[in-house]
Amino acid sequence: MTDTHTALRRSPLAHRSTIKAMEHAARLSEVPFLGKLILRGDPAKIAKTVTGVAGASLPTACRATRKGDTAILWTGPDEFWIVTPDNAHAALADKLGKALSGIHHQVTDVSSYYAAIDLAGPKARGMLMKLTTLDMDRSAFTEGEVAGSNFGAAQATLWQTASDEEKGGPVFRLFVRRSMADYLWCLLAEAGFEWGMPRQAPLSGETWRLER
Amino acid sequence: MTAQPNRRASGGLIDRSKVVRFRFDGRDFSGHPGDTLASALLANDEHMVARGFKYHRPRGIFGAGSEDPTALVQIGSDAARTDPNTRVTEQEIYDGLEALAQNVWPSLKFDVGAVNDLFSAFLPAGFYYKTFMGPLGNWMAFEPFIRKAAGLGKAPGAPDPDRYESINRHCDVLVAGGGPAGLMAALTAAKAGARVILAEETAALGGRLLSVDPDKVNLGDMAPTAWVESIAAELAGMDNVTVLTRTAAFGYYAQNFVGLWERVSDHLAPNDQPANLPRQRVWRVRAREVVLATGAVERPLVFHENDRPGIMLAGAARTFTHRYGVLPGKRVLVFANNDSAWEAAFDLQSSGARVAGIVDLRRDIDGGLLSTAAEHGISIHPGAAIVGTSGAQRVSGATVRRMSDSGGVEGPVTAIECDLLAVSGGWMPNIALFSQSRGKLVYDEDLSAFRPGQSWQKERSAGSAAATFDLDGCLKEGARAGADAASKAGIPAKAERPPKVEGAERPQGTPRVIPEIPSGRPRHKVRAWIDLQDDVTTKDLKLAVNEGYDSIEHAKRYTTSGMGTDQGKVANMNAFALVADALKKPIWQVGTTTYRQPWKPVTFAAMAGQHVGDHFHPRRVTPMHDWHKSNGAVFEPVGDWLRARAYQRPGESFEAAVRRESLAARESVAALDASTLGKIDIRGKDARTFLNRVYTNAWSKLAPGKARYGLMLGEDGMVMDDGVTACLADDHFHMTTTTGGAARVLTHLEDYIQTEWTDLEVYMTTVTEEWAVASLSGPDSWRVVAELCDGIDPDPEKFEFMSHTTATIDGVPVRVFRISFTGALAYEINIAADYGAWLWDKVMEAGQPYGIQPYGTEAMHLLRAEKGFVIVGQETDGTVTPADLRMDWIVSKAKGDFIGKRSLSRSDTVRTDRKQLVGLLTEDPTLMLEEGAHVIATATEPAEKPVPMLGHVTSSYDSPTIGRSIAMAMVESGGARMGERLWVSRKGGTPIPVKVTETDFLKMREDGDV
Amino acid sequence: MWRNPEPKPGYDAVVIGGGGHGLATAYYLAKEHGMTNIAVIEKGWIGGGNSGRNTTIIRSNYLFDESAAIYNHALQLWTTLGRELNYNIMMSHRGVLNLAHDEGEGRGLKRRVEANRLNGVDSEWLDAKQVKEFCPVINISQDIRYPVLGATLQRSGGTNRHDAVVWGYARACSAMGVDIIQQCEVTGIKTAKGAVTGVETTRGFIKTPKVACVTAGHTSVIASMLDIKLPIQSHPLQALVSEPIKPLVPCVIMSNAVHVYCSQSDKGELVIGAGIDAHTSYTQRGSMDIIEHQMASLCELLPPVARLRMMRQWGGIVDTCPDASPIISKTPVKGFYINGGWGTGGWKATPGSGHVFAWTVAKDDPHPIAAPFALDRFHSGALVAEHGAAAVAH
Amino acid sequence: MFLITCPYCGTRDQSEFSNAGEAHVARPANGEELTDEQWADFVFLRNNPKGLFAERWVHTAGCRRFFNMLRNTATDEILAVYEIGAKPPKVTTVEPATPSGEAPIGSGNDAVKVMRPEEPK
16 A cells, blocks of 8 residues: 555544644544554563564553554553554564464454544543543553543543643543544543533434334 | 611621622512522521422421422523522522422412311321222322322423533542531641542531631631631642532442532523533542541421421521521520520520520520520520420411420410521431441430441541531541541541631530420320421321331331432431330331432433433444435434435435335445444464354364355354354454444453353454445446456456455455345455545446445345345344254254354254244235234134234335345244245234245245245 | 231241232232231331332333233233222323334334234334324434334333332231231241241241242342252342422333333322343442433433432342243242242232232142243243343333 | 452453353353253353352453452452452452341441441441
8 A cells, every 4th residue: 555545545533623622721633544453462472572573562551662653552461552653554564473473363453443532731631531430630640551441432542642741741542443433522522612622513414214 | 679688797608799689489689699599588588488398388498508308499480491499508699590489379478289288187198098099090080180289390391401511530538528527637638648529518618617606716716717718728729639619429339439419500690600611510539538527417306386487497597697697587586405506596696686585405404505595695495395386487486385204395385486496406417428338327325316337438427427516526537537538548647737726616415305395285286397398297207107117118108208309318317216216116226218329419411411412322433424424325223333224316215215226236236335244353273163163153164265154142042143254364264243243242252262262262353443345236246346446356257155355446455255145246345444435436436337326224134135134133032043043054063062052952942833934925915014013823813812923024125126025024833834824913904914935035036936 | 007926936838028029929829829827028128129119110011922911910900909909009000101212123112012912912103203292201303312213102001109019918918817027037948858848037937838939139049048049140220219390201211222211200200210230239239320321311312301300319139030031930949939030120010920929839830821930941941031121121 | 330450450440341240150061961951050040149259340441351350249349350260269258147138237238227236336
């Protein structure tokens, strides 16, 4: 695949554009077209190889590691997400597959499956608190932390990519099923309404036909 | 407009510089910001605000906060924004507030319903149970009238336009209650560095400190309000502290999960409400440790005619006096059984009221109190009781008699005039949250009330909630509780030193509790209220006990005592005492009714939070959704998904659209968005073994590049899901599931891999939405695929049925499967979902020369039915085995065990007369059967019920391809009935004759059988 | 009302459990089978378990013949029960709506309506407009997430007053000589040669050849005293009431798709129930998120209720069977009978359940209506899978 | 709502988890040799004790792993979590004295709401 294909693609939230709360309190944006791989395998058996190929080391529970543009997120005891820049994941998947041959593992491309939403700014935590039971206090959820949880009715993986001290921080990235992305987007906007985030009209206007 | 005759010259947490105008019961009043509706009405000398539930007797303001049982009004007359059953003691006033009396007709002051009071002797407890038992139907005839008479306020008539929110918070220490103990607890924990949430039910911190005479009491050389403000300021300055006012802790659930209800803007005029904030919030707090500083509730005295407006708890009278700057009466009579009420009397006297006397049930009164009373010139009546009151819509006086040694009253009757009767039966720790936490209560004999006994969760009580009633003790205990809580939460803390208290009042001492105060009247003439809202009198409770309802819960339910909107906050303890007395049992043995969530009523919408309307539940859509929507699609919900059901052209009926689409799928080419199907990537050396165990058929020999249909069972042998699984490599498979079953199937498979067959090397990852899928059906489908895809020859001669391959479209990789759910030549193209919309456009473009039509789920259902394919969930309902579907061919006899296998040989599952899937053809080909209709064996429906049913129609369509109606049905011994004539019943018509057939209607047509 | 006797040394039969079903069982044992030397023993106070906690929905529009038979049997008994007991059980035949929100649900409900019709159960299908006419407060807008497609209506269904039923039965039992013994907990069941000989209780041993276990929520723990393992799991089920308001909801409304059901009591409270918690528990407490979801669902369905307030909330213990149908059965132990596993919907069956169970106990032979609900159905596979009819409940 | 400590992700709200029924119920390897009764035991019969119960949960919204948990169903006290395949650890808890009785504290039953005078405070 080449970059020319970019024009053919539509990211899950292509119909939305970045929205902001007042005074840089929070910012909601889609990060389209990231490469995403789910890697299954026993960390004891794959760690070295994965680090060799991906650069980043395998993270410990509920954490992410990064090397350059590539990040590895712990999502389960034998499950990791590898997040890469656009188009970089396919080659990485091939390399991983080869390097891990003979070891029980699975590498699955989920780049299209999951939308990535970035939520940044001082009110980001306050917004997330309205959606999830995770402890979003800055003392409890810190940079590099990863958690799968419910955000309203959507399951998603939350990753803090930038610290609260950073300019524009903290930054959280949410990976959510593309079919749920719009729901989550609208719910996040609603959560930010308090701080001036514009409301997002959800999908509507569909004509139902319920009876035959 | 009145001039607030009862407003004191100074004092109170009100802003006298501003005047607030409001309406109540059709009359205009004024008050000040900071007033509750109660304090403002009292400032205007209005005591009567409501009428009782049952007898419609006048009801006044009895308490000053959430404990008030009767002062309920309807707020607002806007159909969408009206709030029934609102307590005037909690509703703050704002300009333009409109309050209406409720459950009265025609008006509050003249209410026809009050006639019930005249018949009260005929409306005893349990009246309804014993009445209306005459001729049958009697009750049914009366019920609508009884229902109309019941109920208090009115529900809004239109949807609520306001917003609500729920928020999750974690903290080290949650402090419930912002009185002296709560403030010290919060301060101590906060200073130690703990994350603290302090929730105060009312509009201001301070608790009882706001109800004492500020000229008399000081803390650390500060007036009480000044001290509270200083602590509030200190707390506000710490970013580890969240202070929430107008926020009640309403529910204590498992593992220190506590619900808080915040009324964000109910105190503001609609135009002043911040547009960015919700009306109310629920805070879902998970606390490491909890401090319950919920204070105490004052107990009423139970005496004859204790229900008139103007009869008020003594503590409430003080709250109105100091917190709101309103003197609720000019001539006050105090009736008490404890010391705190004497302090109230002195206080009211110094505040400008004339205390007409103190009547105390106790004979021995502390000398200090006696001398202070003398100093104030207050006449006292120790060892005496109020035996009656007067006044129509406001108390105007009371009669007093001496208590006799035998527990009655004796001697002369003294009449005392008053316009306020302040009563106090002592203070009861507010144990509601503690009891909700499942802590055990202990009955305190000195207190004659319950207090916290043994904790179950990580909480402790402090202050008057823990029966510590002196101010100094409350402050110290609060600080200790805060330190203990923080330390147990892992943040070492030392109790803050409390301020030095000067001028503190005397606590209540030992109250003399008499369950029913004697009046010297004949029993049947005594009307002493226990529950002022539900109009429960002592007579009712005693009657209940006499009739055998001697468990406290029975007595409660029989009389409805404590079942009003206040849930008996002030009434319950008196009810327990009365029942215990009647049963001659100790109170601990009688026990309490259960303190249930919520502590006070919480708005439904606040519980729902933001998860309503647009945010109620996700609408899942595929990448091609926009195309469907703009091309006439009508949708149907399928699980969480919206799927295009048919694409209606302008002027075209739904039925015509389905015909057109289905014909295209048979005769030329049509495309279905099949992206919603569940998809699972399965990998590992044991993947085949695994598939063999989870599907009924054999998978050992499926070669890479091939695909196979599989049926999945539960261990009960019943069909659970189905789908096609493709072999990508020897150890790598791509499984598909039904749309609705995707999540369930993955969990089911993970369950076996993770907990049962842990020796198998298999990993599974969902790829449902990684792939967008266009399913092309029809004789021209291969041409469209050929046009679209590079690197593949889709010629059906070369690209075999049930095989798959990779290809590209304009360089974009795709997977192409030759599989069919329609019976026609069909291909499925899978592409990364980001390209889904583009793929669909490409398909439509490439198919145009062939007249391609998009087709929806309705045509899909029809097409598969024409071929006799089942839909799990339509043909099946959790009671259907593969054999019932007459799909024995898919159950491998040769391979080993699989999920559900053993269940297929149970005595009931091997019955041959089970319901089996068959086709049904109506004798009249134009007649379409109703899905869900039942199959019977007779041409006329027997009149006698039950009518034996042979089965039911699962699917029924008008098939343009077959040229007639077709149906499938589950029919008893169906497989053995081929060709048999049966009937399908219908309401209001003769049964429809049908012929039992095979289900593959396409084949039947080919064979000329149809 | 009812006598409060000391337990006798022995009885002809002992019913464990003084809820609606237990008292009904005793009532019919005495009335129809002449067994008046019997006792109902109750751990707490009668009606204090699920009888006092349920939302009192009465209906019989079940899918399968077996279920329709028992629930309709009950419905017929309900209709005249007040008069029979000379106690107003406040039976209110206000109608029960079961809403459909999509085609699949509609198909299932229509199948039920048809089955009901042929089974002689009153039931009809209403389209959305008719739903609105019957119950104006329901939102039938098509522009919501779960639009109302239609509903089944059972006009003879409705609600009644749970306490009155319990008290009415207790009174009638007592009058016939049945001993109702409260505050008496069973601690063991004695057997000899595979047959029951008596029950150990906190108030001493009571000799009896027949023990009828009617302890909804606790069926498994009583059975475990005889080492009988059951296909039953006990779950929390919550309900709540609003503050009383003037008449708003004229019937019973039930929706499986959004997990909520609602009616209005004679006092004016909205009585609202939800789905069960998925875990087992005997704590009589469920999760707050179930209540929150239920409130959201209710605000969707009946928008004017949003500003009303939840006044009281509680939880009960329901025992559920894999096929969402009850167990009314003899057991491997002679003289030990079980009536349980009613899941969330036992209340509506109370008189029918008691009636057929009394027969089963008295004759040591299942009543024909009870026979399909015997324990051995789990062995043979002949389940009565009513999940569709009772997914949420009732 | 419980607070459940996932052995892999740590302590999270119950809403992230799904209950998966009784733990340590092994699927018979020899189903074909079992009688209908024996097979039904495996498919349908479960322990349902009032008191200590070994059950399975799955961290649905988190790591998707199944694990075992010991919980007192009379009080909902969570006593231990442990991995699939591990043996249940020894724990102590306040259990009802009789099968149908109430735990002395933590139960929702009326019988234990109020302390008796002789109970230690």
